[in-house]
Amino acid sequence: MKKVLVLIVAMVLVFSLAACGGGGGGGGSASSGDKLNIGFIYIGAINDGGFTQTHHKGTLNLMAEYGDAIECKWLENIDDNNAQDCKDAAKQLMDQGATVIIGTSFGFGTPLFELAESGDYDDIVFIHFSGYHINDHNYGNYFGAMEEPRYLSGIIAGMQTTTNKLGYVAAYPYTEVKIGINAFALGAQSVNPDAVVSVVYINSWYDPAAEKQAAEALLAQGCDVITQHADTPGPQLAAAEAGAFTIGYNLDNSALEGLENAYLTAPVWNHENFLIPTIKAIMDGTWKPESYYGTMMDGYVMLAPLTQNVTAEAKAKVEEIQAKIVAGNFPIFTGPIYDNEGNEVVPAGVSLDRGGIWEIEYHVKGVTASE
Numbered sequence: 001m002k003k004v005l006v007l008i009v010a011m012v013l014v015f016s017l018a019a020c021g022g023g024g025g026g027g028g029s030a031s032s033g034d035k036l037n038i039g040f041i042y043i044g045a046i047n048d049g050g051f052t053q054t055h056h057k058g059t060l061n062l063m064a065e066y067g068d069a070i071e072c073k074w075l076e077n078i079d080d081n082n083a084q085d086c087k088d089a090a091k092q093l094m095d096q097g098a099t100v101i102i103g104t105s106f107g108f109g110t111p112l113f114e115l116a117e118s119g120d121y122d123d124i125v126f127i128h129f130s131g132y133h134i135n136d137h138n139y140g141n142y143f144g145a146m147e148e149p150r151y152l153s154g155i156i157a158g159m160q161t162t163t164n165k166l167g168y169v170a171a172y173p174y175t176e177v178k179i180g181i182n183a184f185a186l187g188a189q190s191v192n193p194d195a196v197v198s199v200v201y202i203n204s205w206y207d208p209a210a211e212k213q214a215a216e217a218l219l220a221q222g223c224d225v226i227t228q229h230a231d232t233p234g235p236q237l238a239a240a241e242a243g244a245f246t247i248g249y250n251l252d253n254s255a256l257e258g259l260e261n262a263y264l265t266a267p268v269w270n271h272e273n274f275l276i277p278t279i280k281a282i283m284d285g286t287w288k289p290e291s292y293y294g295t296m297m298d299g300y301v302m303l304a305p306l307t308q309n310v311t312a313e314a315k316a317k318v319e320e321i322q323a324k325i326v327a328g329n330f331p332i333f334t335g336p337i338y339d340n341e342g343n344e345v346v347p348a349g350v351s352l353d354r355g356g357i358w359e360i361e362y363h364v365k366g367v368t369a370s371e
Contacts (some may be wrong), residue, residue: 039093058271080107155188
């Protein structure tokens with residue numbers, strides 16, 4: 001009797017393991033009846049009021065879209081300057097059943113790519129936000145044309161300022177960050193040729209204290225509109241406390257306590273507009289690595305609704321230019337454009353495409369930066 005019982009248990013285990021097996025090749029596509037398990041690696045907390053919270057908003061919308069067909073897990077506060085921490089986080093999620101790993105900060109890119117290329121995880125899909133790595137079987141990346149809403153936010157700043165001094169709290173002097181700074185400056189100068197932009201680099205993607213201190217330094221210089229490429233609302237709160245205007249980033253913080261009289265708008269992400277179709281392709285077994293670059297036209301990036309603090313004139317100008325951008329008729333970087341040393345970097349009549357934009361290593365005329 002015991003031998004029969006052992007045999008029955010063994011058979012049950014075999015069938016159970018077969019039923020729980022991951023998808024086939026091509027990076028973890030789910031077979032019929034399987035629940036796709038997705039792991040997210042976050043640099044900050046899911047309630048940070050900025051970068052990670054907007055990523056998590058996309059995750060929650062993804063979960064709402066697919067319900068019981070997927071299971072999402074995430075790890076918060078993973079240091080993207082520590083490659084081993086990133087790899088350990090990915091392995092922890094895979095140990096919990098994840099067959100799709102999504103890294104949401106720049107520093108996660110290389111460690112995840114090394115895992116993908118190791119040959120040990122060919123059945124895992126790796127997807128990375130903001131980086132450049134890609135292969136032909138299990139690693140893709142995604143980002144967006146944030147220069148579009150950045151330009152629009154610059155228009156507002158250029159029309160709202162009274163000192164003509166705009167402050168910009170920035171993470172690192174990388175191409176990604178310089179693109180946004182330059183787009184913001186060009187937008188401001190398009191309506192206010194006297195506008196200048198002062199940048200303070202904090203050399204961190206996520207440092208709430210440094211972000212706020214940098215904003216305070218810019219306010220002390222006379223900047224009366226503060227914006228940012230940094231992860232938390234610290235610069236926005238500093239501007240509000242000083243009686244200045246502020247333009248956020250990543251997440252619409254218009255309802256945040258303390259910003260009622262200061263907040264104007266923010267360039268924001270709709271990550272679900274990438275995640276939902278991408279996860280569907282993985283579940284369908286049709287996913288292939290891509291380098292996605294979402295735009296305002298497809299709704300991946302946008303300008304948050306303008307608050308009552310934005311003047312009617314600025315709203316009208318933004319609506320005019322936004323319509324052209326959404327229609328695909330307003331390339332942001334169109335010459336003549338000069339750098340802040342007086343060199344012509346984009347000739348008259350030339351518009352930079354995605355490749356040209358991502359070669360930007362300069363600050364445009366009117367921008368000064370402390371690195």
